[in-house]
Amino acid sequence: MQIARPEPGVAVVTLDAPATRNSLSRRTIALLDDTVRALSDDKGVAAIVLAATGPVFSAGHDLKELERHRADPDGGRAFYEETMQACAKLMQSIVGSPKPVIAAVQGVATAAGCQLVATCDLAVAANTATFATPGVNIGLFCSTPMVALARNVPRKRAMEMLLLGEMLSAEEAERYGLINRVVQPERVHDEALAIARIIAAKSPLTVAIGKEAFYRQIEQPLADAYAYAAAVMVENMMARDAAEGIGAFLEKRDPTWKGC
Incomplete structure (x- = not known):
């Protein structure tokens, strides 16, 4: 994870694990939560941009990590409970932050990655970005992503995403209200910074x-x-x-x- 301050009042947090599709492992969730909380308390920060490197913004929870814990004595229950609680805490940290958080989505955002986009206060996406809550396709309903999704898009749209598990284009996501703006891929970072700059000029x-x-x-x-x-x-x-x-x-x- 990288943290930069490209201009006064603006912090950019970048998920930087493209090899794992920027999956939200337990470690990544903890790091991101700590970072959001620290920047929330930083008087020099007025707005936070959340970005990612590689073709995937975030593929959601690290399924390989989750599967490894099926070998635990309790079948993984304790680890799964702790992971979902940690993820819920992260999402609430974003919502509870006094600083607006802007997602800059350059690629695929699925499952808890889509949840992360929905949880951010604003979102800019490349016209090549795609979004989905595909858990239903692998027997694991996206119940926690549902919380953020249902609070940001109309009910029937949310249910369609959750029940069909199909990919949405950036244009569809904008129509649904999941994201605010669709731009050319090379403009995502600049557009998110422009929004952050406007916010940073306010009280x-x-x-x-x-x-x-x-x-x-x-x-x-x-x-x-x-x-x-x-x-x-x-x-x-x-x-x-x-x-x-x-x-x-x-x-x-x-x-x-x-x-x-």
Whole structure:
């Protein structure tokens, strides 16, 4: 795994194990989780880009690693439980991060790799990228990828992906709402950086407030969501950055953010 800071406020985390199709082994899951958490606490980072090397963004869980543990005394149950819990923790770390996470998908994203894309706040993909939750084809329903998928695409689209296990093109994934933008392969990195750059120019406090509020309200009934969002907006109005931003807009000048 590589970590770079190509410009102020932007961190790029790159999965760099093309020989294993950037599979989410237990070690990779732990490293990625630690990295996301560390960057989330880094005041010098405003947005995180998640990329990968090679023709595969991520093929999901390392099936060879999972199969090796069938020889464990318990048939692998403990290892499988720990792996799925660790993966769930990683996905929640991404959602819970105050920094927006942008997937830059250059190739194939399947199973938990597709889950990773769905979990990121935004996603840019090459027009040659493909997506699938194909577990049903090998007798292992993509139940944990389903959690992220069902929260990001319409229900019938999610069920179609889960039940058929077929590959989607980048254009189909964009229509489904799984990704935001489709670009030429050589533009993926630059497009993701451009989005990150725009976010990095905003008030970090405002972005953090908004991201947390988005994921909290979306799980609530309508009336509760409005009550919660109204309270969040009042607290946001009391922040220094809100006063600065509104003042700058009215005075026709650029704001100076302080993150408070």
